[in-house]
Each structure stands twice: as structure tokens, then as C-alpha cells.
Amino acid sequence: MRLKLFRLMVRNAVEFAVIFGVWYVLLDLLDSGQLSATSMTALILVAAWTKTLFFGVENIRQLWQATADNTPYYKFMLLMLVNMWQIMASFALDFHLLYRQAKTSFAGVNEPLVGAELVFEFFYYSALNFMFFGYGDITPQSIPAKLLTLTEITLAFVTVIFLLSDFISLKDSLRHGPPDANRRLSS
Numbered sequence: 001m002r003l004k005l006f007r008l009m010v011r012n013a014v015e016f017a018v019i020f021g022v023w024y025v026l027l028d029l030l031d032s033g034q035l036s037a038t039s040m041t042a043l044i045l046v047a048a049w050t051k052t053l054f055f056g057v058e059n060i061r062q063l064w065q066a067t068a069d070n071t072p073y074y075k076f077m078l079l080m081l082v083n084m085w086q087i088m089a090s091f092a093l094d095f096h097l098l099y100r101q102a103k104t105s106f107a108g109v110n111e112p113l114v115g116a117e118l119v120f121e122f123f124y125y126s127a128l129n130f131m132f133f134g135y136g137d138i139t140p141q142s143i144p145a146k147l148l149t150l151t152e153i154t155l156a157f158v159t160v161i162f163l164l165s166d167f168i169s170l171k172d173s174l175r176h177g178p179p180d181a182n183r184r185l186s187s
Helices: 002-032 037-068 073-101 115-130 143-176 179-186
Strands: none
Touching (some): 002 037
């Protein structure tokens, strides 16, 4: 059991490192000016959508694994909490890249912020999107920023609504089999 927990912790640490590594590489590419604005924006979006696909598949995989292992709900919730932090961090870094690419991508960003404070500003924005609060103090203005925001909100909806709310019912349905099989057994 401890080995399994250790592997899970290492895997999550590696995933966080990859998220920050992708951001750093894209930030370096952005700062070097080697790509046109359009190419850089496309690269940011493709990287974000690739990570989104990974998160979606990973969340479903973890849901099925937790169900098969009969994981207690509170442990599954902790696992999903880590995944949610990864998703919010990933989108925050993507929003940061879009803003660095074109400051007109977002309105309401505190202009004097730079460095870690600016990254935190986008983590704040990402967290509000993910938790469905969206106060509106920061708003996407460009099509790429709106697409990325919609992507995060969709992934948040799928993660929160489908995965977390359906975990217990999925566990029960897998434990008892499909409804038709139960009817045949009781007849």
C-alpha cells in the first residue's frame, strides 16, 4: 500500500514538473521571438488542448481504477483535488502565456504585475473559472483567450459534475452489474 502511495505521489510530482516544464519552454520560445504571433498563439492553444485531453483521459482512468480498487470516497476526492490543482495550474500558465503574447488577450489584469505576481493573477483567474465563480474582474478579450477559457470551464464541468458526483453511483453499478443482469438473476 505504501509503495502504491509513493508511486502515485511521484507520478503527480512528475505531472506537475511536466506542466511547468512545458510552460517554461513555451515562455522561452515566446521571449526569443522566433515564432510569429499567430504561430505562438497556435502553439499555446495546441499545448493547452493536448494537456486538456490528457487530464480528461487521466481523470476517467483514475475514476475506473478507484472504482475497481473499491477506493473510499474521501481518498478518491483527495486524488481528484490534486488533479484539479494540476488543471488549474496548467490553465493559469497557459493564460499567462497568452497574456505575455498579447496583453490585449485579457482585460482587467493588474498592469504593473510581473513575474510570479502576474502568474498568480492568472492562477486566481483559472481557479475562479474552475470553481464556476468567475467574478469578472479579469475577462478574456481575444478569440484564443475565450477558447482557452471555454476549454477550462468545460473540463471543470466534466471533472466536477460527471466524475465526482457519479463516483458513488458508478461504484454501485459496477459492483452490482448492469440493471438487466440483476433482473435476470432475480427472476
